Amino acid sequence: MPQSASLPFSRLWPMRFALHLVVLMLLWVTPMTNSRYAHAATDKHTVILQVSIPNAISYTKVKAEIIRLGNQSSITLVDDGSIGNDRPGDGIYLGQQTGLFARYIHLRLLGEQEDVDDALLFSGVVRTDDHHLAKLDFQVVKSVDGAIAFRSAASDPGQAYGPVRGIPMIVAYGWGLFMLMYVGWLVFFRFRQSQQ
Amino acid sequence: MNPYQRNAATFCIYLLTSAAFTWPLVTDPLGLMPTRQFDLYSLLWLVDTAPELSLSFHSDNAAWPVGQDLSHTDSFLLVVIARLLAFAFSAKAVVAAVTLLGPVFSAWAAERFAARCLAARWPWSLIAGFTFGFSGLTATAMLEGHGYAMLDPWLPLLAWSWLRATGEGGDTQHGLTAGFMWAACLLTTAYLGIVATFLVLAMGLRALFRGTIRPKPMAAAALVALPMGCFYIALFLRSGALMRLEHGGDATVSLAVMHAGSARLGTLAGWVPYVDLGLHSIAPTLGFTALTLALFASVAMGKRQKKARSVWRLFVWLGISSCIISLGPYLDLFAFDLHLPWVLYPLHHFPAVTSFFHFPVRFLHLTTLCLGALGALVATRLAETQPKACAPLLLAALADALVGTGAPIRSHAVPLDVPSVYSQAPQDRAILELFPEFHGMMSDLEFYTSNLTCFYQTEHHRPLFNRCLGTTIHTDPRWMTNRWLTASLLSDDAKGQIIGNLQALGVGAVLLHPDLFSPQDRIEIQLALTKLVGTPVSSDDGGEHLVLYTIPQSEQNANDSIDLLQSRATRSYADLVEAWH
Numbered sequence: 001m002p003q004s005a006s007l008p009f010s011r012l013w014p015m016r017f018a019l020h021l022v023v024l025m026l027l028w029v030t031p032m033t034n035s036r037y038a039h040a041a042t043d044k045h046t047v048i049l050q051v052s053i054p055n056a057i058s059y060t061k062v063k064a065e066i067i068r069l070g071n072q073s074s075i076t077l078v079d080d081g082s083i084g085n086d087r088p089g090d091g092i093y094l095g096q097q098t099g100l101f102a103r104y105i106h107l108r109l110l111g112e113q114e115d116v117d118d119a120l121l122f123s124g125v126v127r128t129d130d131h132h133l134a135k136l137d138f139q140v141v142k143s144v145d146g147a148i149a150f151r152s153a154a155s156d157p158g159q160a161y162g163p164v165r166g167i168p169m170i171v172a173y174g175w176g177l178f179m180l181m182y183v184g185w186l187v188f189f190r191f192r193q194s195q196q
Numbered sequence: 197m198n199p200y201q202r203n204a205a206t207f208c209i210y211l212l213t214s215a216a217f218t219w220p221l222v223t224d225p226l227g228l229m230p231t232r233q234f235d236l237y238s239l240l241w242l243v244d245t246a247p248e249l250s251l252s253f254h255s256d257n258a259a260w261p262v263g264q265d266l267s268h269t270d271s272f273l274l275v276v277i278a279r280l281l282a283f284a285f286s287a288k289a290v291v292a293a294v295t296l297l298g299p300v301f302s303a304w305a306a307e308r309f310a311a312r313c314l315a316a317r318w319p320w321s322l323i324a325g326f327t328f329g330f331s332g333l334t335a336t337a338m339l340e341g342h343g344y345a346m347l348d349p350w351l352p353l354l355a356w357s358w359l360r361a362t363g364e365g366g367d368t369q370h371g372l373t374a375g376f377m378w379a380a381c382l383l384t385t386a387y388l389g390i391v392a393t394f395l396v397l398a399m400g401l402r403a404l405f406r407g408t409i410r411p412k413p414m415a416a417a418a419l420v421a422l423p424m425g426c427f428y429i430a431l432f433l434r435s436g437a438l439m440r441l442e443h444g445g446d447a448t449v450s451l452a453v454m455h456a457g458s459a460r461l462g463t464l465a466g467w468v469p470y471v472d473l474g475l476h477s478i479a480p481t482l483g484f485t486a487l488t489l490a491l492f493a494s495v496a497m498g499k500r501q502k503k504a505r506s507v508w509r510l511f512v513w514l515g516i517s518s519c520i521i522s523l524g525p526y527l528d529l530f531a532f533d534l535h536l537p538w539v540l541y542p543l544h545h546f547p548a549v550t551s552f553f554h555f556p557v558r559f560l561h562l563t564t565l566c567l568g569a570l571g572a573l574v575a576t577r578l579a580e581t582q583p584k585a586c587a588p589l590l591l592a593a594l595a596d597a598l599v600g601t602g603a604p605i606r607s608h609a610v611p612l613d614v615p616s617v618y619s620q621a622p623q624d625r626a627i628l629e630l631f632p633e634f635h636g637m638m639s640d641l642e643f644y645t646s647n648l649t650c651f652y653q654t655e656h657h658r659p660l661f662n663r664c665l666g667t668t669i670h671t672d673p674r675w676m677t678n679r680w681l682t683a684s685l686l687s688d689d690a691k692g693q694i695i696g697n698l699q700a701l702g703v704g705a706v707l708l709h710p711d712l713f714s715p716q717d718r719i720e721i722q723l724a725l726t727k728l729v730g731t732p733v734s735s736d737d738g739g740e741h742l743v744l745y746t747i748p749q750s751e752q753n754a755n756d757s758i759d760l761l762q763s764r765a766t767r768s769y770a771d772l773v774e775a776w777h
Binding site: 067068069070071100101102103104105106123124125127129130131132150151152153154166168169171172173175176179180182183184186187189190191193 | 228462465466467468469470471472473474481484485487488489491492495496577578580581582585586588589592595600602608609610611613634637638641644648710711712714715734736737739740741
């Protein structure tokens with residue numbers, strides 16, 4: 001019989017602690033944090049639009065027409081550093097809209113140019129179902145029919161400019177290299193000790 | 197610490213890790229779910245439907261009026277769990293519990309496997325749990341909405357019991373356990389069943405060459421596994437799944453689908469935001485801690501542990517081979533860059549196989565199990581001489597689980613509210629969800645909306661035309677009826693038959709999702725429906741603007757039972773499909 005089988009229950013404090021932790025998590029933590037993360041219909045849900053426009057294409061204004069929960073509205077996207085962590089004049093236009101939680105919006109992106117009709121860059125439905133913050137990223141490129149915007153992946157945790165998109169992968173490879181050196185060092189010392 | 201204390205501490209550590217991994221689920225388990233794609237909603241629907249399923253595996257609440265066959269469901273184990281817990285827990289609670297506790301039990305089983313089979317010592321054995329239970333594949337399962345795939349203690353327990361059963365001291369008990377664990381793998385998902393079979397065959401071959409196979413444990417394992425395997429195959433064949441081959445047996449298409457469900461070399465190391473937008477969140481990162489430890493295994497093992505070394509070699513080969521298979525039919529870095537034919541490419545000669553084998557990436561369950569166990573073993577050996585210097589390895593494995601997979605950063609916290617307008621639909625009549633067809637890059641939206649509206653049924657309980665499980669939504673009654681209704685509403689001369697047809701189909705209400713239509717179509721459809729059935733009711737809660745049009749009941753339908761209505765609607769649906777074609 002293993003030694004632990006004869007232990008009195010009073011000595012099994014880690015087990016009791018674990019049980020308490022589970023109960024706490026399920027019964028107490030939930031309502032305590034609910035107030036902060038609750039998703040009642042009255043909560044504000046922010047949608048951030050981020051449109052990257054290359055230097056070769058210039059617009060006097062970039063507009064977004066949004067149908068959200070049946071209501072149509074229009075916002076002008078800006079590149080003046082006033083929204084989030086935007087860098088002014090970097091060609092990345094941002095706009096945000098706050099309202100009731102919406103699982104998706106119908107979006108039309110328009111670029112205004114002088115003496116020319118508005119250019120329709122994008123039109124379609126996009127999901128916005130992150131309760132906390134929905135960030136939608138678009139890239140404008142030139143095509144044979146003029147400029148178009150396509151949906152691209154917004155980098156996390158929310159930087160806008162290009163190279164940052166690859167940061168998780170760059171960090172992963174750096175981490176891999178570091179681990180290789182660290183474990184290699186551990187193995188080297190073990191090997192040297194065994195030689196001695 | 198004694199074994200009880202160690203196990204309690206292990207459970208606590210993994211539970212806290214799981215709370216962070218699935219964040220913010222623990223903050224509101226019944227109201228928010230972490231996900232990114234769209235299968236979560238059909239999973240919730242399945243769990244809600246499970247308690248009412250009989251052994252015929254047929255649901256009348258979906259694919260109205262013909263009903264949906266569920267004998268080809270994703271996870272029979274989840275159906276069983278849902279039935280067992282249905283007395284007190286809602287579908288949301290069951291899915292939340294599986295999502296939160298699944299990785300804990302998976303990790304715990306992997307930790308025990310590393311400790312018992314490879315003699316890894318605590319706390320280094322924790323590395324096995326972090327690598328297996330909180331792998332990139334688990335994160336992918338969470339983000340895709342495949343919560344059942346997160347509950348996988350069966351594979352480590354199968355490896356443990358089968359290793360014993362095929363070893364020198366194997367007895368009946370080990371064989372029986374292995375049989376049950378294999379069955380649990382198969383019932384969790386078919387893919388896990390395939391991976392488990394691969395493991396069983398590899399270990400069996402090793403035992404055969406070593407001459408350690410004994411009849412008793414083999415017979416005990418077969419006693420459990422064979423009936424379960426036959427039952428599963430019978431269900432699979434009965435579902436008519438092989439018919440899919442006749443309609444879509446194009447090997448090139450099947451190969452492309454399989455490629456989409458395969459691992460990429462780059463995503464084995466890390467993830468980029470594009471993965472969640474364009475690759476269905478498939479970023480099965482392996483974890484560099486276990487990987488680098490495993491790389492040095494031959495040096496770190498030393499010469500003493502001859503027996504352990506032999507087992508260790510088996511897991512090296514299992515890990516490598518399953519990783520190679522997981523890369524699928526083409527070798528690529530991220531999307532379609534290298535595109536070199538790979539080990540599963542020859543399967544295009546067998547379209548019957550390729551049309552069903554869509555997710556080779558799930559072979560990484562075995563890779564992460566082997567890597568984690570090897571990592572724990574190597575860490576144990578290294579810690580024998582320098583325990584303090586090895587301590588950061590545990591934190592590194594934790595960082596792989598939380599940062600390396602990106603699970604808490606990548607997931608979206610999705611509210612599980614149901615729009616209130618559904619409560620105003622007539623009872624015992626079907627609801628027809630009306631939304632447009634999406635093509636090209638936006639085609640996923642059609643799956644999303646279909647699954648989402650199936651989830652709404654868990655609250656309103658009216659029959660739906662949607663097929664709520666599977667990927668064949670473009671042949672389901674909703675798609676067919678939707679197509680006919682949208683075309684009729686948008687044409688000038690086909691409106692006369694609409695109400696009669698809807699009544700014959702047993703439709704109690706048409707639920708329009710106006711924001712999904714283009715502005716012009718939306719106005720036309722709303723005008724036409726209002727003209728036909730009068731002023732609708734609408735709601736803006738639950739995250740959607742929905743407009744509900746109640747269909748007046750015919751005199752014939754008014755007093756019909758739901759069964760009679762369904763049988764009449766089935767005939768009307770067949771007529772409609774024929775006429776529409």
